[in-house]
Amino acid sequence: MTLTVQEFLQIDVPALLAAVLVCAACALVGNFLVLRRQGLMGDAVSHAVLPGIVAGFLVAGTRETLPMMLGALAAAALAGVLIEAIRRLGRLESGAAMGVVFTVMFAAGVVMIERAAASGVDLDADCVLYGQLETILWLAPTGWASLLDPAAWAAMPREVVTLGAVFALCLALVVLFYKELKITTFDPALASTLGIPAGLFHYGVVLLVATTAIAAFEAVGSILVIAMLIAPPASARLLTDRMAVQLVLSVALGVLAAVVGYGAAAFGPLWLGAEHSLNAAGMIAVAAGLILALAVLFGPTHGILGKRRAVGRLRTLVTTDAVAADGRRP
């Protein structure tokens, strides 16, 4: 089976574009979750939005993005309020409060999906978990020349357009509020004394994560969203101590994971002589995991090997100093 240019442009380019945009947007906002020790918020949000998505779908009756997105945002807000209420009023630790809320909401979503599926609605639990990267099609291009044709670009599938808009929004907000985000992340108390509303930024970050997760959800599924929120920022965190560098690096690593993962899933099996491709969302998560593993092992200053080497160098230094001191002794 050979790959034609037209197939590549119609099937692979839009899917790859969607994956790259998702990974870039998630990695960018994920930095603030990782630095604020709220990594599990991504986990909670991406499970808890399920009933909202299904409700939006059932109310609107179509697979339009807007009602689903509104439903998901409402569900995310509800989850946030419930977690906070259980934590404050019930005096439970936040991990348990999150665990209760997101499992119960996810269960409600699953039941709603199955009820809807029973009455012949086209929605299933699988697409929520794994996403539907493979079904994003761009029918306009016929060959390389179409890439120069504005009409073909205008026919870009709406998933890609939505994701592009969300990435632009994230980028704009992060650039615009870079200073405030930085200070509220590292020292919320100092931020408050300087008159920056740290609480507002806390909720702003959560809201931005929710928006990104929801937009990404339909294309790539909940699991990849969690992977992309956490793994690239965590890798970047091991490679640098500067926040600006970390932000850029995490986006680059996210894009790398998307390209490598998508390539391995879509073309790897074909090269090995198999008939079908593998699940792309899963493979991108695996690629992100491999990148993280490499960063953990080989990160220059914070990697395990790097730290070991630094300890070894210190040991040599101390021994040689001791020997030198010994030699000077009469």
Added chain:
Amino acid sequence: MIPAIMDEAWRILTFQAGFNSAVVVAGTAALGLAGGTVGTFLLLRRRALVSDALSHATLPGIAIAFLIGAALGLPGRSLPLLLAGAVASGVLGLLTIQALVRHTRLTEDAAIGAVLSVFFGLGIVLLSLIQNLELGGQAGLKTFILGQTAAMAQGEAVGIGLLAAAAAAAVALLFKELRVLAFDPGFAAVQGWPVARLDLLLMGLAALVTVIGLQTVGLILVVALLIVPPAAARFWTDRLSTLTVVAALIGALSGWLGATLSALLPKLPAGAVIVLVAGAIFLVSFLFAPARGLVAVALRQARLRLDFAERRALSVLLGGGSVKGMLGAWLGLRGFVRTGTLTERGREAARAAERNRRLWDRFLTDYPTLIPAHVNWGVDPIDDVLPVDMVRMLEERGAS
């Protein structure tokens, strides 16, 4: 129609709807019991969400075990092999989290999120590979994700019941050790308890519950069995032994009702139904539990506020002042005040309150180190809180 369903529900609940459904319901209840018991200590040890990563991380193990089974020519879906694979990759996920937290600067939440999603992603890739290879018996694999009680055969249900009972028994046997681990690991380590090994044991028990729950509840929601019942039980009591028992009961009840409901509604995934039942019990506990429920706490606070206001009003009246409005009406209702002045009964109550306040003041200033916990200082009757000789001493000191 409705009476028929009610009748059927009653027969399943009371184990009279045929041997198979009775075994499944009993097995699920046992699973809930084990989840509540083990989960109590996970909750207190603040490890609730680590088990979420554990359960997601079982998926690649299941898929690899299936591939190995297929390569060895075993019949499509050999359950022990799949569960062994699940344990292996779940434990590998746990160890990865531990290693990330210990050897890198990443915090636990990032480690959990990364392991959870990457392992699950690998599992999904392997599932799509299995689908492409078109091996037999793969249909059962998807039930591991969202669960299905109907998938439970009799022998499996008995096995689940036995393993769950073993997990609960292990917690009962190691109750003392787990208690010290849950409340003060530092103290436990100083006292020479093998804290690291106990932690490992606790996570091992969590892994056991996760794996036996995979088929019924599914790997995404099995963590709810470990989190929701103990969290709900927390509203009913402050004592660990009671907490463990209540959590076990709530877990068993969720499993029992949930399995019954999903037997009645076979289209719905069992795991989700069980979790929703547990969630409903949580909601009821959160609102109405007498010990720490929202309503009980609000009532207690209102009561305390009223008590306080009443005493202050009485002391104002005793000093010759007057009290108007709602509070005045309330005092009239209580028979303490008539036509703006204290009645004999009111005078008595005011004197008692005044004495109580005076003794409390003296106690709080003279013996600040002896102040008891869980008492409303200055409001609770001091004779009920402190020993008789202490009260007498305070009175004598006041007289001199």
